[in-house]
Amino acid sequence: MSKERRLALAKKLVDALEHDDEMGVEGLLNEIDALRENRLFQEIGRLTRQLHDTMASFTVDSKITSMTEYDIPDAKERLKYVMTMTEEAADKTLNVVEELMPVSQQLNHQAKELQDKWSRFLDREMPYQEFKDMSQELSEHFQSSKKSLEDVEQGLNDILMAQSFQDITGQIIRRVITLVQDLETSMVEMIRLSGASLDHQKLEETELPGPAVPGVDDKEGDVAHSQDEVDDLLSSLGF
Amino acid sequence: MKILIVDDFSTMRRIVKNLLRDLGFTNTVEADDGKSALPILEKGNIDFLVTDWNMPGMTGIDLLKAVRADPNLADLPVLMVTAEAKREQIIMAAQAGVNGYVIKPFTAATLKEKIDKIFERIDG
Numbered sequence: 001m002s003k004e005r006r007l008a009l010a011k012k013l014v015d016a017l018e019h020d021d022e023m024g025v026e027g028l029l030n031e032i033d034a035l036r037e038n039r040l041f042q043e044i045g046r047l048t049r050q051l052h053d054t055m056a057s058f059t060v061d062s063k064i065t066s067m068t069e070y071d072i073p074d075a076k077e078r079l080k081y082v083m084t085m086t087e088e089a090a091d092k093t094l095n096v097v098e099e100l101m102p103v104s105q106q107l108n109h110q111a112k113e114l115q116d117k118w119s120r121f122l123d124r125e126m127p128y129q130e131f132k133d134m135s136q137e138l139s140e141h142f143q144s145s146k147k148s149l150e151d152v153e154q155g156l157n158d159i160l161m162a163q164s165f166q167d168i169t170g171q172i173i174r175r176v177i178t179l180v181q182d183l184e185t186s187m188v189e190m191i192r193l194s195g196a197s198l199d200h201q202k203l204e205e206t207e208l209p210g211p212a213v214p215g216v217d218d219k220e221g222d223v224a225h226s227q228d229e230v231d232d233l234l235s236s237l238g239f
Numbered sequence: 240m241k242i243l244i245v246d247d248f249s250t251m252r253r254i255v256k257n258l259l260r261d262l263g264f265t266n267t268v269e270a271d272d273g274k275s276a277l278p279i280l281e282k283g284n285i286d287f288l289v290t291d292w293n294m295p296g297m298t299g300i301d302l303l304k305a306v307r308a309d310p311n312l313a314d315l316p317v318l319m320v321t322a323e324a325k326r327e328q329i330i331m332a333a334q335a336g337v338n339g340y341v342i343k344p345f346t347a348a349t350l351k352e353k354i355d356k357i358f359e360r361i362d363g
Contacts, residue, residue, distance in 0.1 A: 090250040098257065208293045211322035211343070224324045227349050230342055233326060237333050 005035075057193040064186050067179070075176045082172050085165040092162040096155040103148050110141050241266045245276045245290040245302065246320075251343075255289055255320065258347050262354065273297025277305060280312055287357075292321035292328070300328075300335060307336045316357050320345065 009032055016024035117134045120126050126134070212223045224230045242264055246252045252269045259267055268285070270276035272294040279285065288306065292299040299319055306312045318339040319332055332340055338360075339353040 087248075087250060094250060094253045094257070098253075101257075208298070208323060209325050209328070210293055212324040222326045224326060224329060224342060227342055227345065230324070230329055230340055233329055234333055234340060237330065239333060 006032075009035075053193060057190065060186050060190050060193065064183070064190065067183055067186070071179050071183075075179050078172045078176060082169045085169055089162045089165040093159050096158050096162075100152055100155045103151055107145055107148050110145070114138060114141055240264055240286050241268065241284055242287045242289060243268050243270060243276060243279055243285045245270045245273065245288070245294070245299065247271050247291065247294040251291065251320075255350070258350050259289075261347065262351055273299065273302030273305070276302055280306065280315070281309070283311070285315065287354075288315055288317045289320055290317065292319060292323045292332075300332060303332065303335045303337055316361060318353055318357060320350070 009028060013025065013028045013032075015021075016028060114134070114137065117126070117130075117137075121131060121134065209217065212218055212225075214225075217223050218225060224233060242259060244252050244255050244259075244267055246255070246269075249271075252271075256267050256269070259265075264287075268279060270279055273290075274297040276288075276290070277297070280288065288302075290299040290302055297305075299321065303317055303319070306315055306317060316338045317336070318341065319337050320341045320343065322343040323329075324342045329340055338357045341349055341353055
């Protein structure tokens with residue numbers, strides 16, 4: 001309520017009182033009252049809003065508390081499981097590869113030996129006894145390579161199945177991402193309510209940056225994206 | 240030729256070991272960080288060191304510095320195979336005296352190329 005308005009009302013009231021204008025006095029007093037009430041309502045409105053915000057901040061608080069208490073430890077366990085699963089898959093795959101590598105090398109070796117003998121036979125450079133031996137070796141080769149290729153097939157199947165972790169770990173990681181997003185929202189809200197400003201200051205790096213994630217770590221242009229870039233940098237240093 | 244492979248992840252050690260075997264280097268030993276690698280190196284007869292950077296206990300860069308500071312090991316060729324790709328880190332490794340720097344994920348061909356280059360330079 002402006003000063004001019006109050007002063008005008010007061011003058012009108014004095015005027016009405018001096019002229020014994022009872023109706024006028026009543027009306028003016030009501031008007032003044034209404035103005036005061038209006039202010040009171042505004043004040044109540046303000047307090048209500050404040051109360052609402054405070055209550056909201058309490059719910060944010062309790063949300064963060066429950067996240068800290070349940071969701072974050074839960075996420076840690078889930079991520080540990082992801083580590084275990086990926087490690088198991090890598091181990092399983094490596095086991096099969098290490099098992100099959102000699103099998104494949106052996107097959108290769110056998111095939112090469114027989115190929116050499118076979119071309120000598122085709123060139124008619126092979127005595128009969130040697131031919132007989134070769135025939136025997138050939139049938140042995142067919143037998144053993146059948147068994148070896150069955151092993152290779154089985155191994156490839158095992159490698160195939162070992163990749164099934166991707167589906168499960170993907171789902172778990174997606175869940176953890178949702179949790180991190182929720183946590184972020186709650187914390188931003190809490191900072192907003194506390195009145196502190198969100199300044200986007202980067203924290204000092206204390207630990208090793210670790211694997212550079214495309215689109216995250218390479219914004220400042222200080223990360224090598226490929227081996228070629230590493231090589232270029234090193235050769236520019238005289239390597 | 241005896242090679243020491245240092246990485247905190249056993250799967251990565253196995254991958255490097257298999258790749259090295261493919262390249263004809265069958266004599267390898269493993270360690271899971273700088274701390275366990277140093278005694279193996281000090282015992283002698285390691286001809287080549289392949290190390291990760293980010294490891295608990297003792298990092299690869301500290302291992303590299305320790306190697307260069309030890310008169311018995313100072314000339315040991317060191318190849319760093321790491322996910323650390325920041326320019327300042329690559330420069331830091333170069334200044335510490337690394338002989339080659341491979342960033343993860345890497346290919347068998349890259350590893351071979353860097354190893355060949357290192358030995359070319361040593362033999363040359």
